[in-house]
Each structure stands twice: as structure tokens, then as C-alpha cells.
Amino acid sequence: MIGAYILLVEWTRALAATVPGAALAAIVLGGAALTLTVIGWPAAKLGLGTSRWGLRIVGGLALAAVLLLPAAVRANEAPIIPASLAVVAVIISVAQELAFRGVLYAALDEVGGAPLAIIGSTVAWTAAHALSHPLAFLGAVAAAGLLLALWRWACRDLVGPIIGHVIADLAL
Numbered sequence: 001m002i003g004a005y006i007l008l009v010e011w012t013r014a015l016a017a018t019v020p021g022a023a024l025a026a027i028v029l030g031g032a033a034l035t036l037t038v039i040g041w042p043a044a045k046l047g048l049g050t051s052r053w054g055l056r057i058v059g060g061l062a063l064a065a066v067l068l069l070p071a072a073v074r075a076n077e078a079p080i081i082p083a084s085l086a087v088v089a090v091i092i093s094v095a096q097e098l099a100f101r102g103v104l105y106a107a108l109d110e111v112g113g114a115p116l117a118i119i120g121s122t123v124a125w126t127a128a129h130a131l132s133h134p135l136a137f138l139g140a141v142a143a144a145g146l147l148l149a150l151w152r153w154a155c156r157d158l159v160g161p162i163i164g165h166v167i168a169d170l171a172l
Helices: 002-016 023-038 053-067 069-073 083-128 135-155 159-171
Strands: none
Touching: 002 023, 002 083, 023 083, 053 069, 053 135, 053 159, 083 135, 083 159, 135 159
């Protein structure tokens, strides 16, 4: 149910963003709808504990460095996200991490353990981006989702993926 809700929100957001003048509202409302998934989940279960903040921040910067490798390939091109949308890029990045690697990961982990949580959240992440990204880019999307899910599993941390995702979205 959680996965279906998240995919519905992401696909609706992607389709609504194609309507002239609706991109900003689609991103903000979509981010809010994704953030609703955290209601009722303990912070620790989502990987949002309060310990080891320094390591979590360094981890997020390391994840961002890896996620930014595609940007290095196209260094001479203009950014995809205009500066005017930077705040909404942060909103959607945080909301996506809370939904995919927070709630969906935790729910799948409860049902089938870490392998299901890693694979399931990565597949859902990739499917969620199918309407908003070119087909040729979905391999990179899947790789990023897998990297973030593996970090979530190995470190039991969602702060690092949030930081990495925000930085990568702002740069890409």
C-alpha cells in the first residue's frame, strides 16, 4: 500500500509538472504528499536518530560526491534545475528520501528483511522516475537509488542519503 501511494504521488507530480505554470505547485504539493508517509513512524525506524551527526554529515557529502559523477561528464552544460527552483528541489529531495528510503524501506524491511527493502525501494524509486526522466537516464537513477538504499542498510541512516540527494539534485 505504501509503495503504491508513493508511486501514485510521484507519477501524479510528474504529470502535473508538465502542465504550463503548474511545476512549482506540483513539486511542493507532491513533496507534502510524500512527507505524509512518515506519520506514525518512529524516527529511529526511519534512520533519523540523533546520534553520530558528524559522521552522518560526512557520509552525506561522500554520497553526494558519488552521485555528482554524472554532472562531471556534462560539466559544460547548464544545470537542469534552474536556480529559481532550488528551494523546491530541496523540498522534493527530502520528501523523496523520507518516503523511499525512510518509510518504504522500513516497511519492506519489516516484511522481508534488508534484501527486500533494498531491492524494493530501488525498484520503486526507478519506477517513480520513469515519467520524469528519459529512458536512457533510468539506469543512472536505479544506480543512485541502489547506492542510497545500500547506505541506508549499511549505516542504518537516512541523514546521509538526504544530504547526498539534496546536493546532487541542486547540482544536476
